[in-house]
Amino acid sequence: xxxxxxxxxxxxxxxxxxxxxxxxxxxxxxxxxxxxxxxxxxxxxxxxxxxxxxxxxxxxxxxxxxxxxxxxxxxxxxxxxxxxxxxxxxxxxxxxxxxxxxxxxxxxxxxxxxxxxxxxxxxxxxxxxxxxxxxxxxxxxxxxxxxxxxxxxxxxxxxxxxxxxxxxxxxxxxxxxxxxxxxxxxxxxxxxxxxxxxxxxxxxxxxxxxxxxxxxxxxxxxxxxxxxxxxxxxxxxxxxxxxxxxxxxxx
Amino acid sequence: xxxxxxxxxxxxxxxxxxxxxxxxxxxxxxxxxxxxxxxxxxxxxxxxxxxxxxxxxxxxxxxxxxxxxxxxxxxxxxxxxxxxxxxxxxxxxxxx
Numbered sequence: 001x002x003x004x005x006x007x008x009x010x011x012x013x014x015x016x017x018x019x020x021x022x023x024x025x026x027x028x029x030x031x032x033x034x035x036x037x038x039x040x041x042x043x044x045x046x047x048x049x050x051x052x053x054x055x056x057x058x059x060x061x062x063x064x065x066x067x068x069x070x071x072x073x074x075x076x077x078x079x080x081x082x083x084x085x086x087x088x089x090x091x092x093x094x095x096x097x098x099x100x101x102x103x104x105x106x107x108x109x110x111x112x113x114x115x116x117x118x119x120x121x122x123x124x125x126x127x128x129x130x131x132x133x134x135x136x137x138x139x140x141x142x143x144x145x146x147x148x149x150x151x152x153x154x155x156x157x158x159x160x161x162x163x164x165x166x167x168x169x170x171x172x173x174x175x176x177x178x179x180x181x182x183x184x185x186x187x188x189x190x191x192x193x194x195x196x197x198x199x200x201x202x203x204x205x206x207x208x209x210x211x212x213x214x215x216x217x218x219x220x221x222x223x224x225x226x227x228x229x230x231x232x233x234x235x236x237x238x239x240x241x242x243x244x245x246x247x248x249x250x251x
Numbered sequence: 252x253x254x255x256x257x258x259x260x261x262x263x264x265x266x267x268x269x270x271x272x273x274x275x276x277x278x279x280x281x282x283x284x285x286x287x288x289x290x291x292x293x294x295x296x297x298x299x300x301x302x303x304x305x306x307x308x309x310x311x312x313x314x315x316x317x318x319x320x321x322x323x324x325x326x327x328x329x330x331x332x333x334x335x336x337x338x339x340x341x342x343x344x345x346x347x
Contacts, residue, residue, distance in 0.1 A: 180275060183279075187279045187280075188280070188281055191279075191281050192281060195281070207302040210280075210281065210302065211305070217313075223313055223316075224309060224313065
């Protein structure tokens with residue numbers, strides 16, 4: 001390869017990875033990003049025939065993150081046998097490369113089963129040091145399918161995937177927090193309206209009105225929000241039980 | 252500075268709530284104190300009003316009901332009556 005060829009190759013590689021980064025970071029939530037990771041892996045890494053995100057703690061995932069049912073079966077075999085490159089990658093936090101599963105002695109049970117299924121070569125990258133997103137598993141039907149360029153590209157790809165997944169997870173948590181806060185505000189307003197009705201009707205303070213709602217919630221064993229909702233809808237005073245001293249507390 | 256585990260903090264931990272989650276539930280019920288003040292109350296570093304204490308206690312008790320329990324956190328005694336729960340944790344003896 002001449003210097004000009006090498007420069008051209010580097011430019012193409014950088015351009016490819018730039019496209020990959022844009023697609024991964026724009027995929028959306030964690031679930032969509034995981035699926036984008038495996039889909040893009042088979043497109044952007046030349047030797048890769050199939051890809052999956054292997055998760056050890058999920059014995060039978062409802063929706064496995066795979067590009068083909070074949071790798072879902074191979075991942076299941078890895079979980080069942082308790083051995084394999086993804087398990088090692090998750091345990092050590094380091095990438096694991098298998099040139100030919102048929103000849104590799106590290107995982108005799110899994111290696112024989114996987115090669116019988118048609119998978120010969122595997123690259124496994126942990127998606128975060130603690131393996132919280134699982135392990136990106138790239139596989140091929142031919143031994144020695146991943147060259148040096150593929151393996152280097154795999155390292156960068158896995159890093160981009162991990163960053164995109166972390167970003168998607170953070171975004172989901174922020175959305176969840178915002179939704180929880182919104183719900184809390186709605187409930188708070190509802191309770192305030194119920195207190196207002198009691199205050200106006202019984203000429204009591206806000207503290208006393210809250211006491212009535214709280215005692216009814218305890219007596220009826222339902223949430224205070226439900227007591228408030230019933231009061232606002234029906235206008236009926238909530239049942240505070242035999243201890244009818246509600247509303248006696250000083251403000 | 253007060254030390255040791257308090258009734259409210261022990262209840263918070265038993266209910267599996269973080270300080271943020273407890274504050275959100277307290278806020279939802281109409282609590283007016285800040286998150287910082289609530290944390291100080293939970294650690295017995297600030298004295299709540301009886302009403303504020305009851306809002307916090309109820310936020311915790313609703314969580315216990317969700318978990319299949321009852322209302323284990325005592326409410327503040329009613330000044331006009333004998334108090335709802337013997338040995339109530341409020342206002343003295345909040346610390347466990």
